Amino acid sequence: MPDSPNAGAPVRNAARGRHRFREYHVTTIPDPPLALPSIEAVCVTGEERDCGATSGTLHTPDDVTRWIAEHCAQSGHELYEQTVRALVRAEPGAWQ
Known part of the structure; x- marks a missing residue:
């Protein structure tokens, strides 16, 4: 089926509207009293x-x-993915 010659033209009779979005600013701060961060490394070395x-x-x-360092010494692998998870507390800011 061939493309319509008006394929790139704007659609007529489409509903129009103006949308305004506001931003809510939040600051996050570490919350060390609750829990230690969790850190994990995964070896992602390999071709296949x-x-x-x-x-x-x-x-x-x-x-x-x-x-x-220990895994690298044993295997010679050099590429790792590290993930850090920590609890943070949100301090709400103002609407803008």
């Missing part, structure tokens, strides 16, 4: 598939770095 070795959940960057 990732190695997949994981550090499990650790709580300090030094622990993750140590795990990566």
